[in-house]
Amino acid sequence: MSVRVRFAPSPTGYLHVGALRTALFDELFARKNNGKNILRIEDTDRARYNAESEQEFIESLKWVGIDFDEGPHLGGPFAPYRQSERKEFGIYAPILKRVLEEGIGYKAFDTPEELDEMRLTQQINKQPTGYFGGEWRDASPEKVAEAESEGRPYVVRLKVQRGKRIVIDDAIRGRIEWDSNLVDDPVLIKADGMPTYHFAAIVDDHLMQISHVFRGEEWVSSAPKHVELIDQLGWERPMFVHCPVIVGKTGKKLSKRDGATRVLDYMAKGYLANPLKNFIALIGWSPGDNREELSPQELIDSFDIKGLQASPGKFDIDKLNWLNGSAIRQMSATDLRKVLLEYVESPVTQGYWQTYEYDPESGDPAVDGDRTLETLNLLAEAAKSRHDYCDAAIGLEQERVQRLADFGEACSFFFEDTPTMHPDAVKKWFGQPHVKNMLHELSQEVASRSCSKPEEFEAVLRNWQTSNGFEKLGPIVHPVRVALTGRTFGPGLWELMEVLGNEKVAKRLELARSLCF
């Protein structure tokens, strides 16, 4: 049997990282088994439909590097791939006809009010809630015909066979079974004629020859309804793979309080697609050995349903940050420059930082959105014209950066006319008596000797140290760092001076004198 899997989101909003993982498992499984990965849009709920959503899904998935073989944007042998269109094409009608003719389902004319009342009664009597019969499951054909002739709205429900066990064999959890007396009759077709998920997804999976259904574990409780429908229609059951969900710190479904849930926000923050993929895959899945960093190809090669976890996993931003930082460190400065330029110019990045508001609860570094965007744009400007200078700056900062966004602030002093001074840094070093004069002499020396190599800069500072009787280099090096970069941390001083160049170094040294106190 050939492997065909599908990712079937409802276009109600953006792509959530939890959903991304299901999509990723679909992709990995399909690629590993030379199968097909299909995108299907489940837009049967007109009330929650969001027109921009589908594009957002496609853009997000494409960014992460999840590719489809068939879908609304690609076409394919089972088109259309949107359920609303499939409905228009009359794809569900013949099957609905069968359902009604063969008594697999029945028309139910209950009003929403009647249903509410029924549920209330069930709750009061501590009975399972749901539609287990009502007055329509076994209504006479005459009664149904009468209701229909009166023009009363109705839904079509599945007639779940009573008095048996419904058993599924889940790829992760194994055998799961239910008492069919406790499985209520689900609505297959809504009063507006639209199929529900329970009907459309099952029909489409069958028609599209889906072999494995990867979906979130929130679906296991409706699985008996699905296999009941499939069995009654005499179709072959796909293998169900109910994936554990990703949860937040509280143990509940990942929510905004746990950080970003929108996939594109991760792009905007400067996460790279590969480490994100790597990270998401590793929540609830393990290659079985001790590898932690896997390339997209390695992910595919080692993917196996057996490595899937049954228990939910927490989203640990620290691990993502480590993975992302590591990926950044492994790139060449030139590649990074190109990636960075594309990243900064993306409307997603620009839009995100323009409206960014720091939330201490989110686990994000405390940064200012406007400042981030400003420094990022400065970097992008340089990335376009001054390739060598830009590469050198990136090369010096890449080992202390975790996200692309961090490059803005980290590299800022390379691109600003005068570095932005951190008050604490100034306070710490510029109050010492020797500093004001030292900066002046150093500036003169650097200029007159036209230093350009790291060793030459080093020689100048060491010289000044010995001739002024300082035992250690610290009192010289630290104030100079502040004068040149505005802060107390950063790349090696000599390397940084080389990149900045003789002229800028001399100028900044001189300029900083005014800040001494």
Place this chain on the structure above:
RNA sequence: GGCCCGGUCGUCUAGCGGUCUAGGACGCCGCCCUUUCACGGCGGAGAUCGCGGGUUCGAGUCCCGUCCGGGCUACCA
């Protein structure tokens, strides 16, 4: 309330009856490297495997119970 699912270091996990005095990774702490911050290297703390009973010569690994957490309980998906 009912029905399902889950439960190994703070977190993600390895483990598939004996090699587990429970391994790896992130995070944390310390040391080294060093002009700072990082990176890197080395080392450390951290899990009696939710709990209680069995089965067995032997259980994290099998069975039962129990507790806790989660999901579903819509004409949403």
